[in-house]
Amino acid sequence: MSNATVTGPRPGQKFAPWEDSSAKPLAEFRSVAKRFGDFTAISDFSLKIYEREFFALLGPSGCGKSTVMRMLAGFETPSAGEILLGNQNIVPVEPHERPVNMMFQSYALFPHLTVEDNIAFGLRRMKMPKVQIEQRVSEMLALVQMDKFRRRRPHQISGGQKQRVALARSLARRPKLLLLDEPMAALDKKLRRETQLELVDIQCRLGTTFIIVTHDQEEAMTVASRIAVMDHGKLVQVATPLETYENPANRHVAEFVGDTNIFPGTIEPAGQGMCRLRDDASGCSFLATQSKPFVAGKRYFLNIRPEKMEMTAGHPQDGDNCIEGRVLDIAYLGNLSTYYVDIGQPKPLLVQMTNSQRVQSGHFSYNDQVWVSWHPNDGLLLDC
Numbered sequence: 001m002s003n004a005t006v007t008g009p010r011p012g013q014k015f016a017p018w019e020d021s022s023a024k025p026l027a028e029f030r031s032v033a034k035r036f037g038d039f040t041a042i043s044d045f046s047l048k049i050y051e052r053e054f055f056a057l058l059g060p061s062g063c064g065k066s067t068v069m070r071m072l073a074g075f076e077t078p079s080a081g082e083i084l085l086g087n088q089n090i091v092p093v094e095p096h097e098r099p100v101n102m103m104f105q106s107y108a109l110f111p112h113l114t115v116e117d118n119i120a121f122g123l124r125r126m127k128m129p130k131v132q133i134e135q136r137v138s139e140m141l142a143l144v145q146m147d148k149f150r151r152r153r154p155h156q157i158s159g160g161q162k163q164r165v166a167l168a169r170s171l172a173r174r175p176k177l178l179l180l181d182e183p184m185a186a187l188d189k190k191l192r193r194e195t196q197l198e199l200v201d202i203q204c205r206l207g208t209t210f211i212i213v214t215h216d217q218e219e220a221m222t223v224a225s226r227i228a229v230m231d232h233g234k235l236v237q238v239a240t241p242l243e244t245y246e247n248p249a250n251r252h253v254a255e256f257v258g259d260t261n262i263f264p265g266t267i268e269p270a271g272q273g274m275c276r277l278r279d280d281a282s283g284c285s286f287l288a289t290q291s292k293p294f295v296a297g298k299r300y301f302l303n304i305r306p307e308k309m310e311m312t313a314g315h316p317q318d319g320d321n322c323i324e325g326r327v328l329d330i331a332y333l334g335n336l337s338t339y340y341v342d343i344g345q346p347k348p349l350l351v352q353m354t355n356s357q358r359v360q361s362g363h364f365s366y367n368d369q370v371w372v373s374w375h376p377n378d379g380l381l382l383d384c
């Protein structure tokens with residue numbers, strides 16, 4: 001790629017400043033709240049983001065992601081709490097005086113300016129000497145691989161290329177923090193995938209801290225070092241993508257980050273670090289590994305991801321966690337298929353199987369009677 005300064009962590013290098021109690025965050029929200037009239041959009045929001053992180057804010061529409069970003073950029077003022085950048089409370093600092101830049105979903109490129117003039121725009125406004133501007137613009141064009149298109153105007157380049165120019169323009173002033181608000185919303189799925197990986201590469205090369213807002217959980221999982229899952233203006237979980245998926249803090253996270261199956265029920269001890277959940281709906285009892293202390297008789301959710309389920313035509317050998325059903329629907333996705341299995345409850349079970357052979361032998365079809373089973377280690381108990 002480009003010859004821009006390389007400062008970020010290299011692949012394979014462990015990067016987890018949040019695990020280091022002596023590490024100083026780059027940005028910090030301290031008990032921040034934001035009210036619009038009598039509506040509370042953000043409450044009790046405390047979060048630390050570290051230098052060189054690619055941090056994702058994830059959550060359903062209206063949960064407050066953009067409001068958090070807008071407060072960091074300075075377009076909204078918190079109703080309570082502090083926002084620190086380095087050691088400075090930036091709440092009183094004007095947006096243009098913050099070392100923060102925001103790249104908008106619309107890219108907001110100037111249509112009458114060429115690619116290079118779009119990138120140079122902010123540098124000219126800050127009165128950077130001409131030679132340095134030229135140097136910086138060339139560096140940015142190389143970084144996003146747009147050198148060949150430097151003299152074109154926005155209407156003469158594709159959507160993906162516009163996105164790169166917008167990124168180059170946002171990075172040209174070398175902000176400490178780059179905020180990306182749904183930066184790939186306008187791109188088709190394939191280009192989006194490629195762009196996500198390019199973005200990670202660029203972020204890694206520059207070592208700039210990125211915060212991205214998205215409601216696409218796959219995107220957050222692909223790009224982020226950590227993900228903050230929000231719900232109704234509050235943080236529900238802040239964790240690595242792996243932790244968020246495999247150890248969701250509650251049902252909201254489990255259901256928002258990927259597909260899942262949830263059985264609500266009460267719990268009884270089963271010895272040897274195991275417990276049994278009696279499923280409310282079917283009356284079946286399922287064995288689960290006890291990952292944390294639980295209260296017998298209390299209600300919990302048993303959460304099992306679709307790819308951890310197995311589907312067989314006959315009753316499985318080990319009959320602890322199995323349930324009989326009928327294939328209701330099949331979503332064929334090429335590399336894998338999702339089976340919707342009717343188990344006589346309002347919600348069908350989701351079972352995912354990889355299509356590892358071009359012609360699958362013994363694959364399932366609509367209306368097939370099947371058994372769905374899973375290993376006790378693969379079910380996670382969540383508080384109700």
Ligand SMILES: Nc1ncnc2c1ncn2[C@@H]1O[C@H](COP(=O)(O)OP(=O)(O)OP(=O)(O)O)[C@@H](O)[C@H]1O
Pocket residue numbers: 036039041059060061062063064065066067068215
């Ligand atoms: N200026 C405003 N005045 C009143 N309410 C607002 C204002 N800005 C945002 N809100 C409300 O605050 C809540 C959070 O909005 P926000 O735009 O931060 O959500 P979001 O998670 O970014 O949503 P989306 O994914 O749809 O963009 C919403 O209920 C929204 O209607």
